[in-house]
Amino acid sequence: MxxxxxxxxxxxxxxxxxxxxxxxxxxxxxxxxxxxxxxxxxxxxxxxxxxxxxxxxxxxxxxxxxxxxxxxxxxxxxxxxxxxxxxxxxxxxxxxxxxxxxxxxxxxxxxxxxxxxxxxxxxxxxxxxxxxxxxxxxxxxxxxxxxxxxxxxxxxxxxxxxxxxxxxxxxxxxxxxxxxxxxxxxxxxxxxxxxxxxxxxxxxxxxxxxxxxxxxxxxxxxxxxxxxxxxxxxxxxxxxxxxxxxxxxxxxxxxxxxxxxxxxxxxxxxxxxxxxxxxxxxxxxxxxxxxxxxxxxxxxxxxxxxxxxxxxRVPALPEPAAPVPAGHDNSLAFDDVSFSYMSGRAVLRGVGFDVPAGTTCAVVGPSGSGKTTLARLVARFWDVEAGSVRVGGVDVREMATADLMARVSLVFQDVYLFDGTIRENIGIADPGASDADFERAARLARVDDIVERLPDGWNTRVGDHGSSLSGGERQRVSIARAFLRGAPIVVLDEPTSALDRENEAAILAALSELCRDRTVLVIAHRLHTIVNADRIVFLEHGEVTEAGSHDELMAAGGRYAGFEATLARRHRPIVTTGTPE
Structure with a gap:
């Protein structure tokens, strides 16, 4: 034995x-x-x-x-x-x-x-x-x-x-x-x-x-x-x-x-x-x-x-014997994608839509509809059971992992920072980056504002999982990584859903700069953040039920319009009235 x-x-x-x-x-x-x-x-x-x-x-x-x-x-x-x-x-x-x-x-x-x-x-x-x-x-x-x-x-x-x-x-x-x-x-x-x-x-x-x-x-x-x-x-x-x-x-x-x-x-x-x-x-x-x-x-x-x-003996992510390079464009496409976890419950059923190069596509829908799963299939967290996810016209399963990750930057709600300095946590995106590129990434992500307040500046250690930073600060470090990486495709998974208004405004400004001239897939929780998206896909029970611009979907009066109204009521500020003396 x-x-x-x-x-x-x-x-x-x-x-x-x-x-x-x-x-x-x-x-x-x-x-x-x-x-x-x-x-x-x-x-x-x-x-x-x-x-x-x-x-x-x-x-x-x-x-x-x-x-x-x-x-x-x-x-x-x-x-x-x-x-x-x-x-x-x-x-x-x-x-x-x-x-x-x-x-x-x-x-x-x-x-x-x-x-x-x-x-x-x-x-x-x-x-x-x-x-x-x-x-x-x-x-x-x-x-x-x-x-x-x-x-x-x-x-x-x-x-x-x-x-x-x-x-x-x-x-x-x-x-x-x-x-x-x-x-x-x-x-x-x-x-x-x-x-x-x-x-x-x-x-x-x-x-x-x-x-x-x-x-x-x-x-x-x-x-x-x-x-x-x-x-x-x-x-x-x-x-x-x-x-x-x-x-x-x-x-x-x-x-x-x-x-x-x-x-x-x-x-x-x-x-x-x-x-x-x-x-x-x-x-x-x-x-x-x-x-x-x-x-x-x-x-x-x-x-x-x-x-x-x-x-x-856990099966490795299959690597293609003869990797196919991605096409010259930076488009993203989901072609009849179906997927389920080990429990066997289908999470996605025949999902299909395109994100042309240089455009922004937002995916919205109720909790459990498969939005996060859809975003993570782009980076091959898992492989689809049916259909395909394509980058530049090439199935991601046919691309070398290094080539795929060079094309895609990921910014998720749950940010992981290792127990190192702020500089080290950002630099991991591109260890060979020049000082000028590093400073530009930090400035665009508003990390320089954080560093100015810290006694050790760039050499401040962030603690285990970034515990010494707030949620908004950790998110800015994550965005700085994406800036430094410079990938042409950006996947955003509800990056502002857990932040206060002040941090949300700063993060949105940084994301706006990050997404400029890039192909963007964004998973949205707060709909006011994606009303200007080129296309919005409504996902429910793992299926695409509606797709179009914000104005088109609101005019149609379907599930998206009802969902938008529900969220608006949920996030409406509480108004108090004084009692007469």
């Missing part, structure tokens, strides 16, 4: 290197057993007062032990080096594979999963190879060699040892089975509670606003109870397994001791040989006991490495 999980996580080449290291580890353990075997003639001659031969066996013992010690140091150094290379290979494979996954895969749950795997898999691999597997391989090789030495001393005693080993193997497999079942339940409970804790923390403003300070969410309490039950099951499994293995170890050693003593009492076995048999039985028990002490660590490492293997 462990080698299988390792193979899926680090690849066959790294596994071959580790197997060589494992073989060397086992070979050193066999050499140690050969050295210990020298104790048999040494003790026998010692009991017989044959001191010249005692010195001979002692010298051989010292030479073999010294050789084994040097070999152990060499193998340990090699194992550490191979482990470091394997960890690096694992992290490279995960990073390389992550860059090939569809952008839509990177939801909140998968982001957490990716972070956990990158963090935990390297630690698990290091602990497993350098610690657990090295211990276990040494234990198995040493134990098998010691059993052969025991068989050389006295076969009946070795037979008793073999029976005890069979018992221990059975108990070990039972303990691992109990632990595996308990670990699975604990992992599921831990995954469930992570989401519940985040949700509970996010709901604190609502709970406190309504005076529910001491209340905890029912789902959270249920998840906590599941974690408690999972932990209890895990510890029960670990304790039961450890106790069973300890009992089996005691039975094993007692059986070998009784047989060896009986053989010595009946003079079928010399006293010196009986002493050696008991000594090797004790060493054999200690070697086997090492397996029992590492069972829980192996199971945990197996789970983490299996998760890494599962991640590496």
């Amino acid at each position: 462990m080698l299988t999980a390792l193979g899926r996580a680090i690849g066959p080449a790294a596994v071959v290197r580790l197997r060589r290291t494992f073989v060397a580890t086992g070979a050193v353990a066999v050499l140690e057993a050969v050295g210990l075997a020298m104790l048999v003639p040494l003790i026998t001659d010692l009991f017989a007062d044959n001191f010249p031969r005692v010195w001979l066996w002692t010298a051989l013992l010292v030479v073999i032990v010294a050789t084994a010690t040097v070999a152990q140091d060499v193998v340990t150094t090699r194992r550490r080096r191979d482990t470091s290379e394997s960890v690096a290979a694992l992290q490279r494979r995960i990073a390389d594979h992550a860059t090939t996954l569809p952008l839509g895969w990177f939801g909140a749950a998968n982001q957490d999963r990716l972070t956990r795997i990158v963090t935990d898999a390297g630690d698990a691999l290091t602990l497993t190879v350098n610690g657990v597997m090295a211990i276990n391989l040494r234990a198995m090789a040493l134990g098998a060699s010691l059993w052969f030495v025991l068989a050389w001393i006295d076969r009946p005693t070795a037979a008793a040892g073999a029976a005890g080993l069979v018992l221990l193997v059975g108990l070990y497999l039972l303990a691992i089975r109990l632990l595996r079942s308990a670990t699975t339940a604990q992992e599921r409970a831990a995954e469930d509670i992570n989401g519940k804790i985040v949700e509970f923390a996010q709901n604190q403003s609502v709970l406190r606003g309504y005076g529910r300070v001491g209340d905890a969410d029912t789902d959270l309490l249920s998840a906590i109870d599941q974690v408690r039950q999972g932990a209890a099951k895990y510890f029960r499994g670990a304790i039961v397994g450890a106790v069973l293995f300890a009992i089996g170890t005691g039975v094993f050693f007692s059986g070998v001791l009784v047989v060896a003593l009986q053989r010595a009492d009946g003079e079928s076995l010399a006293v010196a040989s009986a002493v050696c048999a008991v000594l090797f039985a004790a060493l054999l028990v200690d070697a086997v006991a090492a397996l029992g002490r590492t069972g829980s660590v192996i199971r945990e490492a197996e789970g983490i490495l299996a998760d890494a293997g599962d991640l590496l």
